[in-house]
Amino acid sequence: MSLKVYTGLLVLRKPIKLRRTAETFTLGLLLEQTVKTHGNYDAIVSSHQNKKMTYSEVLDQVDRLAAGFLRIGYQIGDKVGLWAPNLIEWYIANLACARAGCVMVAINPAYQPKEIEYCINKVGINAIICGHKFKTQNYYEFLNSICPELAQSDPGNLRSRSLPSLRSVVTIADEDLSGTHNYNEVLNMANAELIHRIRSHQRDIKIDDPCNIQFTSGTTGMPKAAVISHFHLVNNGFFVGKRNELDKKHHKICVQVPLFHAFGTIITISASLNYGSTLVLPSAGFDPQRSLDVLKEERCTIIHGTPTMYVDLVNAQKERREKINAEIAISGGALCSSYLFKEMINFLGLRKVKSVYGLSETTAVVFQSLHDDDEYKSTCTVGYLQEHVEVKVVDKDNNIVPIGTAGELCVRAYGNMLGYWNDDEKTKEMIGADRWLKTGDQFILEENGYGRVVGRLKEMIIRGGENIFPKEIEDLLNTHPNIVETYVIGLQHERLGEEVCACIRIKENCTVTIEEIKKYCSGNIAHFKIPSVLKIVDGFPKTTSGKNSEV
Structure with a gap:
């Protein structure tokens, strides 16, 4: 790869081609393609649930669930909230939304009633698929507290004053809960005709259609809803996976990150789909002891996590000294210190530690480590500019600053969000008419194409x-x-x-x-x-x- 360098503006020259063509690749069709090439590979192993599925089995389950969605009234374009911890059902439901032509709305499983009420009403969520209980969370009770009509409603026919858009609730539970459909019940509603409908209308779903909505907070204090298309999600996953060496061999990835986050949805799920990798879920929520267990038992070769997760994982490994086979660790979500990177290499036996940097508004990754980065590039930068991405650094007057000078990072790329849902004003504040997206991060570009975050311009912790x-x-x-x-x-x-x-x-x-x-x-x-x-x-x-x- 070569780099075209302007004053404070970097563009990759002759990058890798975008994934397939505009006519062929939605997230749902990507799953079909992966089944053709890797159908017998394990797609996902949920260690804490003692469940696993091959890619062929995943496609069958996904289409059955999507067919069940049709049976209970979901329509193309419906917004479906996923509100649960890391479960195999989350993974299946996410892909079923894509195959059914629905927009998956990713919701933090730690959210409390007022926060979930805001999310539902912000984007007009039509259906919620939620867990039952997780740690101190009781999702069904939370919904009842903000929607007292739920328990007395017929499943799929909810009418709520406080949540006017919400029609349906599906619970991932071992018992039937009043007013809701059970996940397994919906799965079993599928028949041959409905499955055929799902499979036959895949070409009717366009790559530029909304696929995923990610909530991302703003200086107003309430989350905004970034809308990501199929094209964004599939292609960012393709490039992320290639940089993370998923094309080199079949990898098993220890997934410590929450699936609802862009790290989970794009860097983990989309990337693995592009290359037929196996995802391993150690636990419903992060648990360093369980992560060590699956690294040992499942022989995972790649680890995904945030710096805080790696601090805990390294400390657990210092005590247990397990023999593990991890080769690469991917770190994102926050800045990681040089000291921690070295600790990860020394105690986890890694050959590489890679950084990723991006925002929900850019789908996910903008900068990412290359395969041959040295220690400085791996530990002191956020990586090298991603393919098909333009970046510039500007001062407070929007003038481009010289290379090596700090300023606000701006991004113009295929992965920039469609916009914030139903919020043109905030979208225009974030993305100008020239399509440059303001990140709010204080950044230094190096002439070699690498970048460093040196601070934040926006008010965020x-x-x-x-x-x-x-x-x-x-x-x-x-x-x-x-x-x-x-x-x-x-x-x-x-x-x-x-x-x-x-x-x-x-x-x-x-x-x-x-x-x-x-x-x-x-x-x-x-x-x-x-x-x-x-x-x-x-x-x-x-x-x-x-x-x-x-x-």
């Missing part, structure tokens, strides 16, 4: 790979009866990267403790957003307009 925007937490804490004003910041943390700190001004003669803050937040926001540090202050510096300046 990254805790263990999860993006957190302070305003959502501030808005909640400001409803506390003893709190006058709140300012939420990120503090450096060795394991998590950053932890959430709430700086608060309290009412006179009142007290507030961190335990009270945690209890007040519990059930209202996801656990990873809850502050772990509390600072009580007398006041905050103000700008001339009366807004808080930096604390």
Whole structure:
């Protein structure tokens, strides 16, 4: 690959061709193609469920479930929320949405009732496929709390005042729950005629049709909904997989990341589909001990994880000293230190550690490690510019800065989202008429095509790979009866990267403790957003307009 270098703007010259042609490859057709070439390979192994399926078996299950969707009233273009931890049913349902022509809406399994209510109403979700219970989460009870009509409704005929778009709930449960269809029940509704309908209309689904919606937070404090097409998802997975050496041999991937995230949906699922790799789910949620178990038992050759996950995995391996066969670790979701990369190589026995960098709004990856990167490139940069991608770095006046100078990274590429769902204003703020997407990341481009993140221009905390925007937490804490004003910041943390700190001004003669803050937040926001540090202050510096300046 050669690189065309402008002042502060980089473009790959003669890159690898995009995946297939515009007429042939949706996510659903990609699955068909993979079955032709790798049908007998294991597609997915869910260790904690003691289940596994070959690609041929996956296609059969996917089409049966998609046919069941038709039976219970799903239509092409319906928005279907997936709200569950890492289960084999999540994987199947994701692909069934694509084959049925529905738009899969990925929802964080840690979300609480108010957060899921917002997601449903933000994009007008028509159906939810959810788990039953996971850790402290009871998804069915959560839905009942925001939709009291559910338990008294006929399955598939929900009418809710608070959730007007929602018609259907499917639960992945061992029991039948009032007002819902059971996942296995829907699977068994398929018949030959409905399966034929699913298979025959694959060519009617267009590659530029929406395929996936990823929620991504913004400075307004509430998530925005990035819309990703089949073309985006299939092709980004193709290039990611090639950079991660999935084309070199058959790999088994230990999946520590949540499937709902772009890391799971594109870097993991789409990439594996493109090359016939096997995904191994150690546990429903991240558990370093279970990850070590499957690395040993399933002989996984690649690991996917965030830096925080690797900290825990390395510490577990230091204690257990298991003989494992992992060759490559892929790290993303947050910046990873040079020290951690070296720890991963030394204690996990890896030959390579690779970085990926991107955003939900760019489908997933923009920069990624190459196969022959040295230690500096692997540990001190976010990798090399991805194929078919233009990037530039600009100053506050939108002027391109010289190579090696810090500024805001902008991206123009095939993978840039279709836009934010039903939010033209925010879409135009993110992507200009010239199609350059503003990342909000302070970035340095090197002349050799590699990049380094040196800071963030937007107000965001990254805790263990999860993006957190302070305003959502501030808005909640400001409803506390003893709190006058709140300012939420990120503090450096060795394991998590950053932890959430709430700086608060309290009412006179009142007290507030961190335990009270945690209890007040519990059930209202996801656990990873809850502050772990509390600072009580007398006041905050103000700008001339009366807004808080930096604390």
